[in-house]
Amino acid sequence: MTTIPEQAADAPERLVSDEQLDAARIPVTRVGLATIGGGLGSFALVDRLRVAGVPAEEIAVLGAHTSPGAAFQARCTALGMTDDSRLRSDATARIDNLWGFPGYAGGEARRTRSLRPLTRQLLQGVAGEGSSPTVATVRAALDKEARRIGWPLMTSGIPADYLFKRDAGGYFVICRKKGGMVAIRCDHVHLALGAPGPRTTPEVAAYREAFPGSTRLTSAYDDNAAVLRQLANRGANVVVRGAGPAAVQLLEQLAAGRIRHGRDLHIWHVVRSWPDGSTGHDQRLGFRHQALDFPRAAYTGALRDELRRAAEEERLDAFERLGAPTTPRRKAVDELLDGARAAGWYDAVVGEVESFADDGAQIATRVLLQNGERMTIAADHVFDATGLETDAGQHALVADLLAFSPVATNRLGGLRTTPDWTVEGGDSGDGRMFASGRTARGGHYGPVDSFTGLQQAALSIADTLATAGFGERLSPLRSARGWLQWIGGKSL
Amino acid sequence: MTPTLAGRVQTRLALALVPGVPVALAAAGLLDHLTLGRALIGLLVITVLGLVWDAAYQALQDRRWDRDWPPLLTLLSWVPEACASWLALNALGSAAPRGTHLVFFTLLWSAALLVRAAVLPVLLPHWRHEGQRLVVARARAAIPAPARAPEATTTAEEPAAEEAPARSRGFSLGALGLRPGTPRFATVALFVGVFGAVLLLAPLLGHDTPPPAADPRLTHGEEHQAMKVERVRRLHAWDTTKRVLPAYVEFPAAGVDTRLGMTLMKENGVLVTPDPRHAAWYGQGAAPGQRGPAVVIGSTDAIFQGLAHAKAGQQLRVVRTDGSRVAFTVDRVMTVDARAFPTQEVYGATRRPLLRLVGYDAESGRNTIVFAHAAWVTAAPMED
Numbered sequence: 001m002t003t004i005p006e007q008a009a010d011a012p013e014r015l016v017s018d019e020q021l022d023a024a025r026i027p028v029t030r031v032g033l034a035t036i037g038g039g040l041g042s043f044a045l046v047d048r049l050r051v052a053g054v055p056a057e058e059i060a061v062l063g064a065h066t067s068p069g070a071a072f073q074a075r076c077t078a079l080g081m082t083d084d085s086r087l088r089s090d091a092t093a094r095i096d097n098l099w100g101f102p103g104y105a106g107g108e109a110r111r112t113r114s115l116r117p118l119t120r121q122l123l124q125g126v127a128g129e130g131s132s133p134t135v136a137t138v139r140a141a142l143d144k145e146a147r148r149i150g151w152p153l154m155t156s157g158i159p160a161d162y163l164f165k166r167d168a169g170g171y172f173v174i175c176r177k178k179g180g181m182v183a184i185r186c187d188h189v190h191l192a193l194g195a196p197g198p199r200t201t202p203e204v205a206a207y208r209e210a211f212p213g214s215t216r217l218t219s220a221y222d223d224n225a226a227v228l229r230q231l232a233n234r235g236a237n238v239v240v241r242g243a244g245p246a247a248v249q250l251l252e253q254l255a256a257g258r259i260r261h262g263r264d265l266h267i268w269h270v271v272r273s274w275p276d277g278s279t280g281h282d283q284r285l286g287f288r289h290q291a292l293d294f295p296r297a298a299y300t301g302a303l304r305d306e307l308r309r310a311a312e313e314e315r316l317d318a319f320e321r322l323g324a325p326t327t328p329r330r331k332a333v334d335e336l337l338d339g340a341r342a343a344g345w346y347d348a349v350v351g352e353v354e355s356f357a358d359d360g361a362q363i364a365t366r367v368l369l370q371n372g373e374r375m376t377i378a379a380d381h382v383f384d385a386t387g388l389e390t391d392a393g394q395h396a397l398v399a400d401l402l403a404f405s406p407v408a409t410n411r412l413g414g415l416r417t418t419p420d421w422t423v424e425g426g427d428s429g430d431g432r433m434f435a436s437g438r439t440a441r442g443g444h445y446g447p448v449d450s451f452t453g454l455q456q457a458a459l460s461i462a463d464t465l466a467t468a469g470f471g472e473r474l475s476p477l478r479s480a481r482g483w484l485q486w487i488g489g490k491s492l
Numbered sequence: 493m494t495p496t497l498a499g500r501v502q503t504r505l506a507l508a509l510v511p512g513v514p515v516a517l518a519a520a521g522l523l524d525h526l527t528l529g530r531a532l533i534g535l536l537v538i539t540v541l542g543l544v545w546d547a548a549y550q551a552l553q554d555r556r557w558d559r560d561w562p563p564l565l566t567l568l569s570w571v572p573e574a575c576a577s578w579l580a581l582n583a584l585g586s587a588a589p590r591g592t593h594l595v596f597f598t599l600l601w602s603a604a605l606l607v608r609a610a611v612l613p614v615l616l617p618h619w620r621h622e623g624q625r626l627v628v629a630r631a632r633a634a635i636p637a638p639a640r641a642p643e644a645t646t647t648a649e650e651p652a653a654e655e656a657p658a659r660s661r662g663f664s665l666g667a668l669g670l671r672p673g674t675p676r677f678a679t680v681a682l683f684v685g686v687f688g689a690v691l692l693l694a695p696l697l698g699h700d701t702p703p704p705a706a707d708p709r710l711t712h713g714e715e716h717q718a719m720k721v722e723r724v725r726r727l728h729a730w731d732t733t734k735r736v737l738p739a740y741v742e743f744p745a746a747g748v749d750t751r752l753g754m755t756l757m758k759e760n761g762v763l764v765t766p767d768p769r770h771a772a773w774y775g776q777g778a779a780p781g782q783r784g785p786a787v788v789i790g791s792t793d794a795i796f797q798g799l800a801h802a803k804a805g806q807q808l809r810v811v812r813t814d815g816s817r818v819a820f821t822v823d824r825v826m827t828v829d830a831r832a833f834p835t836q837e838v839y840g841a842t843r844r845p846l847l848r849l850v851g852y853d854a855e856s857g858r859n860t861i862v863f864a865h866a867a868w869v870t871a872a873p874m875e876d
């Protein structure tokens with residue numbers, strides 16, 4: 001367990017002093033904890049701290065958005081999910097409720113005056129599709145809780161540019177405001193930056209470089225509404241690449257457009273491999289089905305413990321294997337794709353994409369098929385649904401940190417962290433640097449990018465902070481009081 | 493949320509204390525055929541068996557491909573746990589009637605379920621994330637500050653070296669082979685097995701203690717143990733259809749040790765003892781140890797004076813003319829006015845072998861009635 005990468009071991013670490021900032025005339029604000037990101041990861045931690053009584057003035061949230069759900073909501077909208085679309089996670093994984101009780105299902109049952117959400121939850125894992133909340137439910141509950149804990153008081157709506165270690169302990173977070181730079185001096189810092197953007201595979205990067213002006217290839221996370229409408233209106237040949245939930249979302253939208261406009265829209269669905277049952281997954285039509293991103297035992301069960309204990313290489317291999325793209329099984333999707341295939345407007349192609357190229361009017365996708373042959377699909381549009389970028393180093397702030405401090409990334413692209421979510425090499429005096437969410441990918445926990453994972457990280461980080469003298473541990477009494485306040489909607 | 497074995501065991505033990513004990517106390521007060529002692533023994537047996545079930549559930553869970561335990565299975569656990577605990581208690585001879593046991597079990601079970609669903613998450617937010625463990629693994633708290641200076645690397649390496657065996661473990665989801673959880677699972681299963689075996693077999697270890705003498709002044713503990721010895725040995729040989737006439741009744745706690753005469757009912761429906769110095773058995777009804785209620789009467793002025801001290805849970809014995817002994821456990825004691833005599837409760841037909849001691853006080857017209865059920869029988873002739 002070496003924590004110091006070779007290149008940084010000999011180079012002196014960059015430390016910044018109060019005098020330096022003074023000389024540069026950068027105004028400094030002082031807080032106990034700064035969390036950089038301001039998304040759900042930041043929210044989970046701040047919620048936990050506020051519940052245990054940390055005053056809002058002690059916390060600074062640095063992020064581009066003023067609402068914690070903004071980035072999450074933007075991705076959902078980009079995928080074409082509406083307010084009523086169901087998310088993937090369980091009713092008990094509740095980002096706005098630290099305790100997970102009551103879950104989303106109870107509220108939905110009350111609102112819709114039906115027992116179905118509850119029976120679905122009861123039968124989860126045995127029959128049916130389980131009970132997951134809708135986008136609107138999650139957003140509304142999140143906004144309510146954000147107001148309750150005084151989120152607007154803590155966030156400024158400006159992103160962070162740099163994170164410096166302070167020579168006398170603690171950190172400086174440097175942000176650019178309209179008038180110039182400002183610094184936030186904090187004892188401890190938390191990074192939850194989420195994904196830097198859609199993943200750009202080498203084939204996509206090469207295509208973008210060769211055809212810079214082309215709009216024929218978009219990511220599933222781009223705003224595709226106009227393109228989808230246009231394609232459905234005219235009728236077209238479309239390639240969808242990927243076998244995750246984003247791909248399913250696109251397929252559903254394309255099918256809906258086809259039905260609405262009655263034009264011939266042909267879908268070529270390119271998947272890397274055709275599941276052969278060897279993984280033990282439930283599977284159909286090229287998709288591996290699994291309720292959540294990881295097998296459930298990786299969230300709180302025995303698999304979590306085992307992964308935590310495992311050696312790094314083995315752990316990362318397991319994360320890659322267990323976290324490979326899967327989709328939750330939905331009957332409606334099965335029926336849709338079955339029907340489409342029977343009607344002849346949906347074809348699945350199994351193989352690796354080798355290249356994309358524009359040939360004047362269309363975009364050509366060259367696929368190396370599983371049987372070794374090559375196939376070229378000429379299409380009007382390609383949707384790349386290979387997921388989000390995993391390399392935290394793509395964030396400018398992280399790249400800077402990697403270059404000037406002993407902080408390092410692991411093979412999966414996250415910062416190297418310890419089992420208690422501190423960033424290795426991130427300490428500054430008594431100050432601790434923490435990471436959660438995708439920023440901690442490849443750490444000691446598999447499903448970092450999930451409500452459960454974010455909350456688990458928040459609980460652990462807050463305990464470590466309490467040991468370091470910031471905030472309190474969540475004793476049973478304090479926890480119960482916090483819960484009563486949550487139930488009563490009492491503002492903190 | 494997916495539990496772990498450690499979590500299951502810790503949660504089960506904690507729930508046996510709260511809400512287990514208070515619920516058991518309340519149930520003993522509410523349910524007719526459930527004495528306090530039996531409720532607590534029931535709770536103990538249910539909990540110990542529950543630990544075995546936990547090990548079994550976890551083994552099953554580890555064989556599911558995602559190693560999860562869906563909520564429905566938690567609900568279904570009622571069936572094996574309720575049935576097995578009744579069988580076990582029955583084998584131990586301290587079972588309440590089946591219906592009573594099921595109600596008792598269901599009370600305990602739903603209280604535990606409620607606490608797991610709504611109380612534990614609120615009091616211990618870590619609980620659901622830690623595989624339902626109440627005690628968070630020390631590894632987490634003990635992780636030292638991440639090593640910064642090279643000289644700190646050695647300290648940081650120590651825990652890694654300790655965990656070295658973990659590296660050879662695989663994560664295969666489908667395979668049934670040895671997995672990382674197995675050694676610990678085996679340890680706990682072993683512990684539970686040994687613990688359970690000791691608990692079940694402990695009475696047999698007392699084999700060498702002399703069989704109970706006819707002396708009613710035995711200390712309670714010894715008597716109890718001796719009874720268990722015979723109970724285990726003799727349980728199978730009990731024919732409740734056989735009618736063997738009773739000879740003596742011994743009720744140490746009430747100071748009763750008397751020969752039994754036989755009495756028949758008078759035309760006016762009144763039972764009297766032919767001899768106030770002895771108790772008498774109502775010969776038109778069931779014999780003690782035979783299916784149905786056997787009724788023994790005596791005067792509370794004389795032979796049944798001590799009946800006022802009788803309490804639920806106490807033991808009494810009837811020695812039969814063939815030398816066999818039937819032991820009874822007191823269910824409840826009741827004092828009524830003779831005019832309000834609960835005829836149906838005393839004489840009403842049943843399929844189980846029961847015993848009723850009826851003490852009468854000619855002056856006040858009060859009846860003291862001891863309701864008891866047969867716990868075990870031994871065919872061995874008395875040694876002394």
Ligand SMILES: Cc1cc2nc3c(=O)[nH]c(=O)nc-3n(C[C@H](O)[C@H](O)[C@H](O)COP(=O)(O)OP(=O)(O)OC[C@H]3O[C@@H](n4cnc5c(N)ncnc54)[C@H](O)[C@@H]3O)c2cc1C
Pocket residue numbers: 036037038039040041042062063064065068070071072075076079087088089090093158159160161192193194195395397436437438439449450451452454
């Ligand atoms: C479509 C979709 C559906 C999902 N559904 C579920 C689900 O049902 N259940 C579940 O458990 N999980 C789900 N997830 C996964 C996960 O819960 C979310 O991705 C969650 O938003 C992750 O939180 P985060 O804080 O890591 O990132 P985000 O919420 O994305 O927040 C990161 C924030 O950091 C900001 N940022 C980046 N760089 C800087 C900088 N330099 N300075 C300041 N701020 C910066 C970004 O602007 C962003 O606001 C879903 C994810 C997606 C994309």
